[in-house]
Amino acid sequence: MSEPSVNAPRRPSKGERTRARILDSATELFSRSGFNAVSLRDIAAHAGLTHAGLLHHFPGKEAVLIEVLSRRDRIDAQSVFPGIVRPGTPEPGPGERLRRLVGLVARNSGTPGIVGLYAKLSAEATDPGHPAHHYFKERYRVLREEVTVLVEALQAEAGAPARSAPETVARQLLALMDGLQTQWLLEPEAVVMEEVVRDFLRGLGFLPGDGAGGAGVSG
Amino acid sequence: MSEPSVNAPRRPSKGERTRARILDSATELFSRSGFNAVSLRDIAAHAGLTHAGLLHHFPGKEAVLIEVLSRRDRIDAQSVFPGIVRPGTPEPGPGERLRRLVGLVARNSGTPGIVGLYAKLSAEATDPGHPAHHYFKERYRVLREEVTVLVEALQAEAGAPARSAPETVARQLLALMDGLQTQWLLEPEAVVMEEVVRDFLRGLGFLPGDGAGGAGVSG
Numbered sequence: 001m002s003e004p005s006v007n008a009p010r011r012p013s014k015g016e017r018t019r020a021r022i023l024d025s026a027t028e029l030f031s032r033s034g035f036n037a038v039s040l041r042d043i044a045a046h047a048g049l050t051h052a053g054l055l056h057h058f059p060g061k062e063a064v065l066i067e068v069l070s071r072r073d074r075i076d077a078q079s080v081f082p083g084i085v086r087p088g089t090p091e092p093g094p095g096e097r098l099r100r101l102v103g104l105v106a107r108n109s110g111t112p113g114i115v116g117l118y119a120k121l122s123a124e125a126t127d128p129g130h131p132a133h134h135y136f137k138e139r140y141r142v143l144r145e146e147v148t149v150l151v152e153a154l155q156a157e158a159g160a161p162a163r164s165a166p167e168t169v170a171r172q173l174l175a176l177m178d179g180l181q182t183q184w185l186l187e188p189e190a191v192v193m194e195e196v197v198r199d200f201l202r203g204l205g206f207l208p209g210d211g212a213g214g215a216g217v218s219g
Numbered sequence: 220m221s222e223p224s225v226n227a228p229r230r231p232s233k234g235e236r237t238r239a240r241i242l243d244s245a246t247e248l249f250s251r252s253g254f255n256a257v258s259l260r261d262i263a264a265h266a267g268l269t270h271a272g273l274l275h276h277f278p279g280k281e282a283v284l285i286e287v288l289s290r291r292d293r294i295d296a297q298s299v300f301p302g303i304v305r306p307g308t309p310e311p312g313p314g315e316r317l318r319r320l321v322g323l324v325a326r327n328s329g330t331p332g333i334v335g336l337y338a339k340l341s342a343e344a345t346d347p348g349h350p351a352h353h354y355f356k357e358r359y360r361v362l363r364e365e366v367t368v369l370v371e372a373l374q375a376e377a378g379a380p381a382r383s384a385p386e387t388v389a390r391q392l393l394a395l396m397d398g399l400q401t402q403w404l405l406e407p408e409a410v411v412m413e414e415v416v417r418d419f420l421r422g423l424g425f426l427p428g429d430g431a432g433g434a435g436v437s438g
Contacts, residue, residue, distance in 0.1 A: 034343070036255065116345050123338040124253070126404035137405045144402075144409070163428075168418045171402060171410055178401055179394025183363075185345035186356045190363065191390055199387045203422060209382075 019057050022047045023071055026064045031113030034120055035065060035132075062131035069121070069135060072114065076104055081146045094153035098206060101150075105177060106194040115181050122178070144170050158205040169204065176200055238276050241266045242290055245283045250332030253339055254284060254351075281350035288340070288354060291333065295323055300365045313372035317425060320369075324396060325413040334400050341397070363389050377424040388423065395419055 012020070025046035029038045040061045044054040058064045074085055079100045082089040091097065108115050125132040147170035155162040155169075164172075177197060184191040201207045231239070244265035248257045259280045263273040277283045293304055298319045301308040310316065327334050344351040366389035374381040374388075383391075396416060403410040420426045 116342070119342040119345060120339075122401050122405075123335075123342040126335050126338060126401065133405075140402050140405055141409070163422055164418050168415055171399065171415050172395060172419055175395050175398025175402060175415070176391060177394075177398065179396065179398035180390065182341050182345065182397055183359050183390065183394060186341075186352075186359055190360070196387055196390050196394070199383050200391055203382055 015057070018047075018049070019067075022049070022054060022057055022064065023068055027068050027072075027114065027117070030065070030068060030121075031117040034117075035061075035124065040064070065121075065132060066135055069118075069132065069139075073139060080104065081150075084142060084146060094150055094157055097150055098154060098201065102194060102197060102201070105197050108181070109184070109188075109193055112185060112188070116185055119178070119181050119185060140174070143174055147173055154204075154206045160205060164204075173197075173200070234276070237266075237268070238286075241268070241273060241276055241283065242287055245287050246291075246333065246336070249284070249287060249340075250336040253336075254280075254343065259283070284340075284351055285354055288337075288351065288358075292358060299323065300369075303361060303365060313369055313376055316369055317373060317420065321413060321416060321420070324416050327400070328403070328407075328412055331404060331407070335404055338397070338400050338404060359393070362393055366392055373423075373425045379424060383423075392416075392419070 022043060026038075026043045029042055029046055038061075040054060041051050043061070043064060044051050047054065058067070077084045078086075080097050081091070083091055092100075121132055122136050124130055125136040127133065144167070148166045151166040151169045151173070155166060177193075180191060180193045180196055184193050198207055202209050241262060245257075245262045248261055248265055257280075259273060260270050262280075262283060263270045266273065277286070296303045297305075299316050300310070302310055311319075340351055341355050343349055344355040346352065363386070367385045370385040370388045370392070374385060396412075399410060399412045399415055403412050417426055421428050
C-alpha cells in the first residue's frame with residue numbers, strides 16, 4: 001500500500017478515503033464483536049458501501065483484517081521505531097523512544113476496544129491455520145528484534161553492567177505489556193498499566209526511581 | 220462439586236468417572252478448536268455419550284467450560300496456593316512455592332493446547348457478556364491477592380529493602396507469564412518461557428543469580 005509522504009502532504013484520493021472508511025468501520029466492528037462474528041457485508045453496510053463496492057477495495061475479510069492491524073501497528077511503530085516504517089529514517093535517542101513506548105501504553109488505556117481486539121486476535125492467531133497467524137508471528141519477531149536493540153542502547157546509557165541479556169529483557173517487556181492488557185480489560189480499576197510498566201523499567205535502571213512503593217495499584 | 224479427600228482416597232463413583240470423561244473430551248476439543256466452534260453434541264460424541272446423557276451431568280456448554288477451567292486451576296492452585304483450594308491447609312515456605320510456580324511454567328511448555336485455550340478464552344472473556352467473564356475476573360483477583368502475599372514473603376526473605384510494592388510485582392509476574400504464552404505459542408523456538416521468568420525473578424532477588432546473560436533465548 002502506498003502512503004502519502006510525510007514531507008509532501010497531499011489530499012488523499014477518493015479511493016484512499018474509501019479504503020480508510022472501510023478500515024475505520026472494520027476496526028469498530030471487530031473491536032466490538034471479534035473477527036469471526038463480523039461479516040464482510042456488515043463492514044460494507046457500516047461503511048455505507050455495497051458488498052461489491054467493498055470487494056473493489058479488498059479481496060476479502062482476511063485482507064481487511066490484516067490492513068486494520070498493520071495500519072495501527074504502522075502508526076505505533078512510526079513513533080517508537082521509525083526505521084521499521086521508513087528504513088533510513090533517523091531515530092530519536094533511546095530515552096526518547098522509551099518515553100514514546102510508555103506513551104503508547106498510556107494511550108491504550110483510553111482505547112479498550114482496540115486493545116481487546118489485539119488481545120483476542122493475537123490469541124486466536126496462535127493457531128497456524130488462522131488468517132492472521134503469519135502476521136502476528138512476524139509482528140513479534142520484528143518487535144523482539146527492535147526492542148532488543150532499544151534495550152541494548154538503554155543498558156549502555158544506564159552505565160552499570162546489565163543484569164540480563166537484552167534479548168531476554170525484550171521478551172519480558174513485550175510479554176508484560178500484553179499480559180497487563182488482559183488483566184486491565186477484565187478489571188480496569190485494579191491495574192494501571194502504565195504505572196506497572198514504569199515500575200518494571202525503573203527496576204532495570206531505564207527510568208529514574210521515585211521512591212514511591214505503590215505504583216500501579218489503585219482502588 | 221465434591222472432591223475425594225486426599226487423606227482418605229476412595230474409588231470415584233461411576234458418575235464422577237463420566238464427568239471426568241466429559242471434561243477430558245471438552246478440554247481436548249476446546250483446546251483444538253476454541254470454545255465457540257465446539258458444540259455440546261461434539262463433546263458428547265467424543266465422550267461416547269448421547270446429547271441427553273451429557274445433559275444429565277452438565278446443564279450446558281458454559282457449565283462444561285467453567286468446570287474445565289476450574290478443574291485445571293484447582294490442580295495448579297493446590298500446588299502453589301493450597302490455601303485457596305482447602306482453607307486452613309498448611310502452606311509450604313515461600314521459596315518452595317515459587318519453585319512450584321516456576322515448575323508450572325515449565326510444565327505448560329509441554330501442553331500448548333491447554334495454554335492456547337487459556338490464552339484464547341481469557342482474551343474472549345474480557346467481554347462482559349462472555350460466559351467465562353466472571354470466572355476470569357475472579358481468577359485474576361484471587362491470583363493477584365495470592366501472588367502479592369507470596370511476593371511479600373519473598374521480599375522479606377530476600378532481606379534487602381524491596382524496590383517495588385508487592386502488589387505491583389504480583390501484577391508484573393502474572394502479566395509476564397500470560398504474555399510469554401502468546402509469544403511462545405506463535406514461535407516456540409524463540410521463547411523459553413521458564414528461563415525468561417527465572418531471569419525476572421533473579422532480578423528481584425528471589426532466585427540466586429547465575430551469571431549467564433543469555434537465558435531465555437535459543438535458536
